[in-house]
Amino acid sequence: MLAALGALAGAAAVLGGHGLLPPRAAALIAVAAMNAAFIATALAWAGAPGAGAVAAGLVLAASGAAAGHPAGAIAYLALPAWLASLARGGRLVGLGLGARPPAPALLAGAALGVGLIAHLALTVSRTRGYGFALGPPSVVLSSLAYDVGVNVPCAECFLRGALFNRAQRRWSLHGAMALAVALGLARYLADPLLPHASEVLAGAVFYVALLGMGNCWLFWRWGSLVPGTLSGILLFEGYRLLVVS
């Protein structure tokens, strides 16, 4: 399945490169294939390969639906719903989605996300004059659904729940953290939907690295994926609200 998803992403990139597919559509397909591969791998490592196939299907279907119509983005929420049902059945304990996280863990996750977005806001306001503003509701809700439904859960499930969790059980915390953060940076830098302006890339490296380290620490400290997911959602949602003033 991973090979098929890889082939899909590769084909989208090739077709997009040759102008046979609109660049936006090619990027969407490539990102959807990458997210599907992440969540499928994470669920397979957690001992639920069948669920991984279903989750990958959900991601691809939701991406298709969102590309077809802005309201289709609501389909992104199918994945977290599916993951929640699996977690309730105790099948995702290996990903850190077993027991309910304690309140301090959630607070720490929220503090990390809010802290990062506050810093991001301060920085960009002093460099480029960006500020916070609400865009059109359909765009905001679509982005929110994407981040809550696919972007953050897929990244956290794979980078923290699967990769970091496995690595920390074999190596030291720092080694595992370095691996997960490096792969997280690669994932976002390779994202074709991310603007390739130098200041945006520098900011992505800075904040994604901090977010990755913070989330690794949260997972290491509490053994739960929820605080990291919360911080990720807060950061990405803050980022979505940034507009040039």
Next chain:
Amino acid sequence: MRRAGVLALVVTTLAVAAALDTPAASAAASRLAWLVPVALGAVTLGTRPGALVALLAVSFRAPDILAGVERDGLTAVTFDAAGDAVVLLAAAVMTGSLAAAARLQRRRYEALGAVQRVLAIEAPLERTLRRVIACLDWRLGCAALTLTLRDGDAVATASAGCSALAASGNRDPVTREVLRSGRIVYLADAGGQPRPRRVLGAPLTAAGVTIGALVAERTGELSPPERETLVMLAAHVGLGLENARLAAMNRRAASELDTKIAAATHRLAEADRAKSAIVALASHELRTPLAALLGFSELLATLDFARDEVRRLAGIVRRETARLARLVDDVLDLSRIERGLPVPLGPRRVAVAAALEAAVEIFAGVDADGTGRRFAIECEAALPRVVADPDALDRIVKNLIANAVKYSPPGSPVGITARAVEGAVEVTVADAGRGIAPEARARVFEPYYRAPDVVRGVPGTGLGLAVVKALVEAHGGTITLDSAPGAGTRVTFRLPIAREASSAAPVD
């Protein structure tokens, strides 16, 4: 201390952030001022908090640095600003590492001291192990700690916390492996937990031999320096426990030796007292017949007596001479026995009934106490002969009858019975005397021993029963004594029956 450090850190960070957030603040001032909270955080809280403060400092400066990079590109000024960030991070990591190493070293010495104090307390092994575990548990901050010590074939274990190894169903494979190989075992994850559970098993060694294992489990990190600390503690605990074990063994041995020496000294003193008493008594026992011999022989030599009177006096002389000879024989026999030499015997086939009758005849004829004491002999018909030295048998029987007479009231009967039992002839001499107390009964066959209640009232040497026992055993026989206070005494001995066909012993 920690709270004060955190407070100082927060105050300093805010002060520096506020002071530097002005256009007047120079780059140099910014670089130097941020070092204060960074170093404070690293020293107070460790490497990670220190690095966090450094990141915070970098974050505060990031807007200016990034703006400069975007505006002017990578110039000397922007490089300088980026260098500040690197310096701050390096300062945090280095200061934090040094502070953490110092803290770890202090914890090491504190733990060592605490273990030393625990091991200095004298206590049973299990309790000592529990104390060591309790002492290390909170100092090491482990989720589970197990201390196992081999003591010969036995294995003593003490543990604290909830072991993931035990919970996973295994019987602590790390301890087993450490005990088997004597090497350090490290598991990055024991499994079965939401968070990784690091496990380190370190051998407890003494004189190069693995005597136990210290297994520590921690949820989260167990850094290499902490592992080194555990290994060092294990070595120290092993040595300490071995020393405590050896000290306890020495104390036990010394105590046992003291007890043995005290008992031996007591017995020696008792034997010395007994010998002194016996010497005094033997002197008295020897002097009595000698005085009689001297007096009657002088009468016979100096005066004229009628024929019957001469015969009577000669009889007295003969009896006292026999008594003297018996006493000397007893002393000589006992001397041989004590030196481990065999009693010289001339075995013959002897008819026991005749020997008993001859002995009783002497006592009845003498009637020493003049009370008309009755001697009742009951012998089975056709009693088989025994293999015995006739003189020795005579001494055995006479000694027992003499004892019965001596320790029973005047006029009370003395019963002598003989019967064949299981290849032997069993002879019992019973009296109706005062009996022997239980504590004295176990010792009546010891040489020179006399029961405390008769020492003053009845003359004797304490040799009779010892000689009788030695003579009976020299014949391959056995002797027993049955007595109770107020119920008389029965002494029973058995001598082996002579095999008519095979015995080469002559008939007496």
